Amino acid sequence: MMRRIETIAWPIAGALSLLLAWQFLVPAFGVPAYIVPTPVSVLRTLAHEWRFLLTNALPTWIEALLGFVLGNGVAVLLATAFVYNRRFQAAYFPVVLFFNTIPVLALAPIIILIFGLGMAPKVIIAALISFFPTLVNTARGLTMVTANELDLMRVLSASGWETFWRLRVPRSVPLLFASLRIAATTCVIGAIVGEWIGSNQGLGAVIIQSTFNYQAERLFAAVTLASLSGLLFFAIVCLVESRFRRLNLGRS
């Protein structure tokens, strides 16, 4: 019990010590509040402007969520196609690999140019950023079967679908969730990056506008909320994963 309290208490103490240092050192060194506000004033801004901040967080969340579903969905489908069609994989996997070397930040203006200023380009950027780790991990998980396991399935006269569902899918689920946890935080980043470049609403837009207007407290509050959003998404994926594992996928 004592150990459990300690594992929680030390990280909290560490974070509090840094916040305290920030609270007192920033004014002590004479940094003006419009450059770096104190944690207490950021908290006060969060409390005062919660309605404005939430109104802007909502589109970001929707874009991130849609991007998450779109990017991971396409990734899983493509990974399955790659596993079952080697020629398709040989033709298109290198293209996808090359595509992944383009920084999303560099790609974002092109996507905005094509898809305009609505929500669609932000969803696409969030999807692109989620897509690649899931594609690679799922493809790897689906192919992580041994020659003996495939022989076993053949001896038992298993169909292609049964081999997929009873062998390949359960093997790839842990890797799939590992990449979904990554995507849970990166899809928020993708949405915000999209909003930086062309939007008048969303957390990304708030961040850009308050930077230009020297509204440091609002800027810090928006950044805090963005970070909390990523954490929330991450927690939801973890929760779904623990539920999902109890479903006995491909076992009964």
Place this chain on the structure above:
Amino acid sequence: MTEASLAIEARALAIGYPQADGRAVATLGDLDLAVAKGDFLTILGPSGCGKSTLLRVVADLLPPLSGALSVLCRPPAEARRRRKVGFVFQDATLLPWRTVRENVALPLQVGRGRAEPIAGNRDIDALIDLVGLSAFAARYPHQLSGGQRQRVSLARALLCEPDILLMDEPFGALDEITRERLNDELIALWRRTGTTILFVTHSVMEAVYLGTRVLVLAANPGRVQALVDLAAIKATAAKDAEGRCRREDPALVAAAAELRQLLQDGAASA
């Protein structure tokens, strides 16, 4: 010997894997072999002689290169679809996300529509009991010892009540004490069920102790060195309380020495 009493019959059988250039070079060629139902044939030979390949061909995991092979008087593929052939791999090949019970039950969940349905309600718990793992039915493979994992694998192969059991060095990775105990249990099981067993091994003593006949293969090129019948020796050998031959019986020891000599001859003439 009548046709129907044969479990496996091979005539001028050549087996092997296709090479990169498309040509197929036989690992083991010109094999004539007849295995009677209820026989316990152990297959002994150096690496590369094609003994595992032979099991794979009988199980229809690999097509023969040439020659004729019938399994239970049928083509191998048909015997597989009728679920008459069980396979025990060297590594137990259990699915790690399934418990012991779920692993044993796997054959019930696959092959639907493609293979003969498994008749009636198979008592999975009785099967787990048979291999001595009742207390472990809810455990996962990583919580078991190597010997226990092989027992699960055996129970899974027995679920379809196969007429032929193919075992590819199943106890090769186990310690000697566990291996000897599993050998004893396998003999008891074979006596009770009358299943035909083909058992590949590297161990001369294991081959002698388990088999009614021993097929000795030589490598480079793969060929039959000898087919040794142990039935006469085993009929007169000293028995333990359960009716099994004693490992230290002089006749068994002598047979082992003979097999070693055959293996050496096979290596020398290559």
